[in-house]
Structures are given as structure tokens and as C-alpha cells.
Amino acid sequence: MPHADVVPVPQDAIDDFRRDGAVVLRGVLDAGWCRELERGIAALKDNPGRHRADWIRDEATGDHVLFDAAPVPDNPFFASAMTASPLGPIAARMMESPTALAFYVSMFLRSPGTSTPTPWHQDQTYWCAEGRQALSIWTSLDPVPAGTELQFVRGSHLWDRPLAQPFFEHEQLGGVRDDGSGDAVAITDFAASDLHEVIGWPTEPGDVVVFHGMTVHGGSGSLPEGLGRRTLSFQWLGEDIRVTTRPGGCSPDWLPELARYGVEPGDYPWCAMCPRVSADGVVTHQEGRVS
Numbered sequence: 001m002p003h004a005d006v007v008p009v010p011q012d013a014i015d016d017f018r019r020d021g022a023v024v025l026r027g028v029l030d031a032g033w034c035r036e037l038e039r040g041i042a043a044l045k046d047n048p049g050r051h052r053a054d055w056i057r058d059e060a061t062g063d064h065v066l067f068d069a070a071p072v073p074d075n076p077f078f079a080s081a082m083t084a085s086p087l088g089p090i091a092a093r094m095m096e097s098p099t100a101l102a103f104y105v106s107m108f109l110r111s112p113g114t115s116t117p118t119p120w121h122q123d124q125t126y127w128c129a130e131g132r133q134a135l136s137i138w139t140s141l142d143p144v145p146a147g148t149e150l151q152f153v154r155g156s157h158l159w160d161r162p163l164a165q166p167f168f169e170h171e172q173l174g175g176v177r178d179d180g181s182g183d184a185v186a187i188t189d190f191a192a193s194d195l196h197e198v199i200g201w202p203t204e205p206g207d208v209v210v211f212h213g214m215t216v217h218g219g220s221g222s223l224p225e226g227l228g229r230r231t232l233s234f235q236w237l238g239e240d241i242r243v244t245t246r247p248g249g250c251s252p253d254w255l256p257e258l259a260r261y262g263v264e265p266g267d268y269p270w271c272a273m274c275p276r277v278s279a280d281g282v283v284t285h286q287e288g289r290v291s
């Protein structure tokens with residue numbers, strides 16, 4: 001039976017994640033896994049997914065942020081990272097779920113010196129997944145110096161109202177989309193607010209930041225001249241998750257892909273697109289219809 005690498009996850013880290021909604025784990029991915037991720041990035045660059053977008057392309061400043069995303073069946077390198085690296089068992093342990101479903105991988109490529117920050121947002125309000133067991137594991141293949149790190153609003157995963165949903169594309173920056181809730185928390189500069197505490201960590205390749213699907217984060221990526229950033233974010237779902245639609249639409253919208261594997265709103269999305277990894281590293285694939 002396929003097996004993922006398992007590394008110790010200190011109870012302190014699980015407690016910090018539960019309280020703060022974000023935690024850093026150092027040295028989780030060794031040089032071999034970092035190379036595998038570089039291959040995954042090269043493969044996705046050569047073979048764009050249907051969600052590829054230039055979030056930022058500013059001819060005046062030279063800023064460029066390229067976004068793309070791939071589920072397990074579309075990228076063999078990301079597939080091996082999701083099913084054989086320590087990431088799956090870490091996700092399951094942090095979510096306190098017996099298993100973690102490998103949902104998809106997001107890629108963010110910033111060209112050197114790009115200074116446009118990522119808008120403050122929550123990942124899960126865009127996902128076709130509802131439930132409390134949802135998280136992202138973020139890693140950068142380039143050093144992240146102090147002052148450029150991704151920032152997290154401490155405890156925001158426990159808010160009782162969602163954050164408004166910002167647009168990410170250049171022409172629409174500063175705008176929010178209608179999420180249908182009618183009651184969303186307004187976006188402010190959380191890092192400058194006295195009402196909120198923001199946390200974040202400089203990192204080296206191999207370090208990972210684990211954050212809850214509802215943790216407000218953003219503000220990263222004011223890069224010094226000459227420094228680019230290749231970032232991946234691995235999205236994981238626990239056993240309390242059910243597929244949902246969103247009034248404002250999902251982004252990326254994986255509902256058509258899930259439907260091809262026989263997964264519909266209301267279902268637990270274990271299928272051939274989303275293999276699952278247990279907290280102790282056992283990987284199980286669910287075969288399913290592909291139409």
C-alpha cells in the first residue's frame with residue numbers, strides 16, 4: 001500500500017494552529033522534495049491549467065504575479081508531493097481528522113522586485129467545500145526575508161462572519177465580489193490595525209506554513225529588487241467536509257472536475273481526483289467514474 005513520509009508534529013504546533021489559525025513548521029521538505037516541487041512548477045508552466053491568470057501584470061512597474069492551480073491527476077510531481085511527502089500526514093494531524101484529502105495545489109510566481117501585495121482574503125470562502133476541517137500548507141522555494149512574509153490575522157479562523165471576497169486581478173484590485181452572504185467583514189489593512197494582531201514568519205526553502213481555510217491572510221510579497229518568489233500552497237480537506245456551491249461562484253471552480261468523478265454538492269469529495277492520506281501516512285485511492 002502506498003505510504004507518505006511521516007515527520008513528528010509537536011503538540012505545541014497543533015495547539016498554536018488551533019488557537020491562532022496559522023503555524024510555521026521548519027525543515028519539513030528536504031532537498032529531494034524541493035526538487036520535486038520545482039519539477040511540478042516547470043510542468044504546470046509548460047502545461048497551463050484552466051485557472052491560469054496573470055493576477056498582476058504591470059508594464060509600468062514590471063510587477064508580475066502568475067497564478068495557476070492543479071489537482072492531483074494533472075501534475076505527477078505535485079501528486080507525489082501530496083501523496084508521499086510529509087504534507088498529508090501533517091494536514092490530517094493539524095485538522096484533527098483521521099485523514100486528509102488532497103484537494104489541489106495553487107502556484108504563485110512573483111517576478112523579481114514585484115511589490116504588489118496579495119489582497120487580504122480567506123481561502124475557503126472561495127472553495128466548493130464546507131466544513132471546519134480545511135487548511136492550506138504554504139511553502140516558498142525561495143528564501144522569504146523578514147518584511148516580505150505572508151501575514152495572518154491571528155484567530156480570524158474563529159470569526160463568526162466571513163471576510164468580504166477581494167478580486168485578485170490587477171484591473172479589479174481593491175474591489176470585492178458579491179459573496180451572497182450580505183454580512184461580510186469589510187477588508188482593511190489588518191497589519192496596520194490596532195484591533196487585530198498579525199503573525200507571519202520569514203522562511204527558508206523546506207519550511208512550511210500551515211493555516212486554516214478560514215484564516216484571513218495576505219499582505220505578502222513586497223519583494224526587494226532582484227528577488228523573485230516561487231510559492232506553492234497545498235489545499236487539504238478533512239472528513240467533515242462536504243462539497244458545496246457558492247452564491248458568488250467558486251474559485252478555482254473544481255465542481256465540473258469533481259462531477260466527472262461522480263462527486264456532487266453534498267458529497268464527501270473522496271474520489272480519484274482527491275486521494276486521501278491518513279495521519280500515519282497510509283494513502284488510499286478511490287476509483288470512480290470519469291465521464
Ligand SMILES: O=C(O)CCC(=O)C(=O)O
Nearest residue numbers: 108118123220221231233
Ligand atoms: O503567496 C502569496 O502571496 C499568496 C498565497 C495565498 O494567498 C494562499 O496560499 O492562499
